[in-house]
Amino acid sequence: MITASRITKTYGTTRAVDDLSFEVRPGVVTGFLGPNGSGKSTTMRMVMGLDRPDSGAVTIDGKRFGDLRWPLREVGALLEAKALHPGRSAANHLLALAQTNSIPKSRVGEVLELVGLEGVAKRKVGKFSLGMSQRLGIASALLGDPGVLLFDEPVNGLDPEGILWVRNLLKSLASEGRTIFVSSHLMSEMAVTATDLVVIGRGQLIADTTVSDFISSNTxxxxxxxxxxxxxxxxxxxxxxxxxxxxxxxxxxxxxxxxxxxxxxxxxxxxxxxxxxxxQASLEEVFMDLTSDMVDYHGQTPAEV
Amino acid sequence: MTTATVTAAPPLPAIDHGHAGLGNQVVSEWTKLRSVRSTWICLAVVVVAGIGLSALVSNIEAGRWTHLGLVDRAQFDPVRFSQTGEFISQFVVGVLGALIVTSEYATGSIRTTLSTTSKRTTVLSAKLIVIGAVIFIVSEVTAFISFFVSQAVLLAHGGKALPAGSTILDQLHSATIPVVGIASDGAVRAVFLCGVYLTLLTLLACALGFVLRHTAGAISAFVGFLLVLPLVVSILPSSFSGSFERYLPSNLGLAMILVTSRKTDFAGVLLTPWVAAGVLAAYAAAAVVLAGVLLVRRDA
The missing domain is CATH 3.30.70.980 (YebC, transcriptional regulation domain)
Known part of the structure; x- marks a missing residue:
């Protein structure tokens, strides 16, 4: 369970996230949608304790990030796929992460196998394609077998087979009772992957609902x-x-x-x-309608959905 | 490597006691340090330049002995020549100290690192402990090997060990190149402090990495601290700069490797070796405190 309570974050004069509240429940995949620059990544960084909200709070299973005892075992995140030292091998990258939370070395091989990278474990990650880096990022997130997982644009750079694989993985992780919070700009992808939706525009909440309700109540x-x-x-x-x-x-x-x-x-x-x-309007059409309103009539209070 | 099927990894046994702490981060930082090639290149340069340059300079100085005047003979310092490589090494260890931090900021992987612990200062502490320990061991070993190799070079040039308790005057009147044993007055301290000097500079550079979060910025600041600061001080009025010069990092380094009984023209200008080490440690500590405060306060 991820709970954001009235979080606000300002960079200079830009209000990236504005009084945002939502809940991500366990057991289903929750899609996080918004146009570019709407505050999705900022919100995810605040969940991970990387950026501090100006006001409000984010909790993971009721605890702030700073109160987690074994962070990697409680929340895993793929925020930036290419955030890797190019000269380090995939296996050593994961080993260093595992050691921070007393995760046994054998787990490294297991997650590499899970994401299909066991054959390139010793290759330097600088030589990885974006798709392989995404898989390695997913492996890092799963390393601590956490109950809460965040993925920022996980299907970027993946081939159709890879996209299908991520979709199935997210659903299967959710079915194990985990909380899955996944952002994407591919709204069609969310329509087939997510059950719940958190939609934001200009840092404000547009909708916190289910995919089906979102479409029916907005068309x-x-x-x-x-x-x-x-x-x-x-x-x-x-x-x-x-x-x-x-x-x-x-x-x-x-x-x-x-x-x-x-x-x-x-x-x-x-x-x-x-x-x-x-x-039935597609999720994409509904989303475009809603977010174009957010851009055209900025400053307007978002419609209650 | 592509598979559309989802095979779940076996569950990870939970830990219900303790928390992810400094020990975990230290082990992880060591893995990160040893698993990239730049570490080994930097350490190799420290060892090779340290021993090679010191032996080379000792060889050159010994070859000039017969042409030296009395004053130069009096200032002939076999200990200092044995640590000449330190001049190159100080920049190499500074680059390595900064890189272990700024390479993570450059790629963004610092955010992955910081999300492994609920307390950010453990990341700072772990990096300082690991890079500090590695540089300390490597530079101490290098310093002592340099010392013995350089003395062997001087001996090969016909040098003779001065008897214990001999003074500058004895050296002045001696006809042969002076060679010192490790047991001679101040030699161990001078060689040991050479490694300490490199270690403190490494810690300072590492802290600068956290403060500036940018490779070029951190290395520029480090080099500026070592090379540009003395230039700035030197153009100040001498009445003003005279009291500052002894606190310049390069002069602290010199003070740390001088054998006190051999101090000649430096006497009264430089701090004593241990005080100099203390001042340099204070600089490093100040940078570390600033790094810690900024790391906790700023968004990652």
Whole structure:
């Protein structure tokens, strides 16, 4: 469990994080979304005790980072994949980390195998691709077998197979009851990986909800209707008070009404209906809508979601 | 190396006592230090330059003996010549001391390091302990080997050991190149303090690394402290600079390796060896305190 309580962080005149509160619960993957510069990395650094909030507090399982006795065994983080000494081997990098928290040396081999880097354990990390560095960063985070894990853009630089692997890994770690907090700019990726969502813009909370609630509460219900009597049906729907738009290929888009109500109107008018499908906005579309508002109308209080 | 299947690592046995402490960080810092090539290159330079340059200079000075005047013969210092390599080594150990900190800031891995402990000052302490111990051992061994090699060089040039208790005057009237034994007055202290000098400079450079968090900045500050500060002091009015000169790091280093009974033109100008060591230790301590305060206060 990660709990942020009204944290604020200012660098010079820039307010990177502004009165932000959220909770990340164990057992599910929680996605952390926001446009570039919205304060995601700053927030993650504050969770890890690296940056100190000006006010407010972040706790990990109820404890501040400074009160953890074996930090690596309680919280693991992948913040910057390339934050490695280029001349050190992967195995020695992990060994030095393991020694800080009395983690046995055998664990190094285990996590290297877990991320698929056992074959390059002795190679200098300066020769690693971004994808390999990401895997090594994931190995570092898992080294202490912690209950709370933070990943900042973990799929950056990974090939499709690697992305799938990270997705499965995050889900399996969550299913073991761990708290998984993962930021990404790939909103489509979060749509298939995360269950919960924390969305921020300009350092402020936009949403702290589940992925499905986030989409449904931020999009008007739109239903695509296809009918051989499209013109008559459009008239009938408009007469009944629905907002109807024609699509290029002869379909109708009805906004604000659910499929059942549209079907009833069609039935009453005696018009055949060939398709009646509710349209789900993608997470990406919802996110773009919300965050573009944050940029266009800055200073505005974020809408309660 | 690519696999789409997720195989969970076996669970790690928990520890329910104690906490991640200084001992853990010290072991980790040693792993980090020994696992990069730059460490071994720097240490090799300290050893090779230390012994090689000292032997070379002793050889050159011994070869000039017959051309030296009385004053130069009186100032012929077999102990000091045996530690000439220290001039090169002081920059090498400074670079290494700064690098073990600033290389972590350059890559960002300092944030990984700091997230392994709930108390940041243990990282500072561990780095100082490890680099301090390594440089102390290597530079002491080098200093003593340099001493014996240099004396052997002087002996090979026909030098003779002066009897115990001999003075500058005895040396002046002696016709042969003076050679000193390790048991002679002040020799052990001078050679030992040579290693102490390098160790204190290393600790100072390491602390500067934490203060400045940038390789070029920390090394520039370190070199400025050793080389530029004396220039600045030298252009001050002599009535003013005279009282400062003895506190310059380079003069502290000189004071530390001079054998007191041999002090001639330096007498009264330099501090005594142990006081000089104390002043240099105070400089290093001040830098370490500043580093500790900034490390705790600043965002990583």
């Amino acid at each position: 008007e219900v739109t239903v695509l209707v296809r009918s051989p009597g499209a013109v008559q049906l459009a008239d009938a729907l408009r007469a009944a008070g629905a907002a109807v738009q024609g699509t290029d290929d002869g379909g109708l888009l009805v906004t604000g009404w659910d499929a059942a109500r549209i079907g009833d109107v069609a039935h009453a008018a005696g018009i055949a209906v060939h398709e009646l499908s509710p349209q």
